[in-house]
Amino acid sequence: MSTVANINDDTKETRARSLWQDAVKHFVRDRLTLIAFIVLVLMTLACYLAPPVLEDLLDVDATRTNTPASFTAPGVDRHVLGTDHLGRDQLIRLLYGGRVSLAVAYTSSIMIIFIGVSLGLLAGFYGGLVDDTITWLVNTLSSVPSTLLYIVIAAIWQPPVEWMIIILALLGWVGTSRLVRAEVLSIKEREYVLAARALGASDFRLLVSHIFPNLMSIVIVTGSIIAGNLILVEAGLSYLGVGVQPPTPTWGNMLTDSRTYFVQGVHLVIWPGIMILITVMCFYLVGDGLRDALDPHQSRHSKA
């Protein structure tokens, strides 16, 4: 008798947990992903909140140049990570640089997801002429050498950061929309969608409450990986001197300067590089971990 009751309890408990609760549980159990996520949160908080406090605390400044104190080694004289060729404190500059890089990554990836998902949904759901038009646009855009076009556009117009974010988004949504379209094509043939349609659900209702929720997992996963990739793209553009312009620091243009001065201070190469590495890696790990957490079919893989 008692065993039967136990079984019933178990089933009750599993039934009560939604996909999201499952995902959160999986996420917390997955140490690496959790650590990556915490690092990202801390990094973001540090970049946005820490600079004013640190400036007061250590009496350093991101823009004030002080040539006699250039190439100070890390840890010497209040400069935790040393100073650059103009004597500016590197730690503060890294944090300010992080603001720009993270702002580009977050906003641009959200825009990419928004454009990609909307167009992918429309193309996959309606088919016909809508699909043909969007697919043609996607195919044409994906034949455009995007990295090269970023460089050309950025070099010629030297857009401010806000415009750079928009341009990156306009050139970057193609992959997401392709992914979403393929997913929608398979979801809309499933029984529960057909059933809802047979019950007289409107297109809008089908899209919003039956198809879109099933896209959430790929949306979150690709969003995270795209954000990491955008950090690399922004850093690359700034490294080439066509992205964010000095004196505004970013991790990319800090490395450009260090190409000339690494003999005097290796720390000028190492720290911006490590910041990029850690951030991109964390975005990737979070995306990868979320894939496992949100996909009930794949969860056995991670346990094997």
Place this chain on the structure above:
Amino acid sequence: MSKFILRRLLIAIPTLFAISFVVFAILELSPVDPLGNLPLTITPEEREKIREAMGANAPFHVKYAKWVVQFVINEPLNILEQVTGIKIGDSEGRLRYISYQTRSPIVDLVIQRLPQTLWVVGTAYLLSVLIAVPIGVLSAYKPYSIFDQVGTFFAIVGYSLPTFFTGLLFIIIFSVNLKWFPSVYDTTHRVTDMQSLLVQLRQIFMPTLVLALYFTAQISRFTRSSMLEHLNQDYIRTARSKGISERAVIMRHALRNSLIPVVTLVALGIPAIFQGAIITEQIFRVNGLGQLLILAIQGGDLPTVQALTFIFAVLIVIFNIVADVLYALLDPRVRLS
């Protein structure tokens, strides 16, 4: 099959026209002054004349039409003449597509620069495919083993490391401290014998390694997931239960099937590696196509930028078709649809 290829080629034509128009329009609308680098002592009247002579003043549609004619008809004809030696029509009077900066035909510039880029990019890509595929296969064969974990770790690090950071690190470690490899690429170097080949290999070593690290990370991950997918399928279990040796199961059954998507990925990745080489060329001062592009942008040399962007677009379109055709050739199921 040939019908399939022909259809793909025909579809590519409007795409290429659309791209060429967009590329052309973006650059024509740009505020860049091609005379910006000339001395200030030149009077405005003379500047106007120079602009006239360059053809920079012509209206948009005239420029675009000239550009299309030069790019689609004249330059391919020139290359054909050079290769075969046959003269077709008035080859002396044919308009060529000319750089603002150097006043030489852009196609010639590209041909001068191509070998350096190909050396670096080609070796890097070949190397990374050769390293990545075995790593991916071994990782998938024993998933979550120590080998796989280490492979995964390096793949994630390789993916997250920007090439301009690894490049700088390599220069600091191998050129400055250990003095093993030169940090600047010497284009005048000619490969004539064993000795000079060694020198060439030494100078492409670092740029190649930097690029290869990045590609290896991607290709090995892709190979692993493709192989994993196939190893779990029924036909592999059937093959095993027939009593075939494990080696044959892997090499003949699983590997062949899982390499199909890898081959397409490798083909699709070729245009991307040229773009990736822009930054690497900048770090190691390789005067390849990437450097040509950066110089052209800095000098306001719009025709060169247009030509290079369009050449890259053509590369992407061609390799998309190559990937599709390879896929159809390797996987008979695709041809049915």
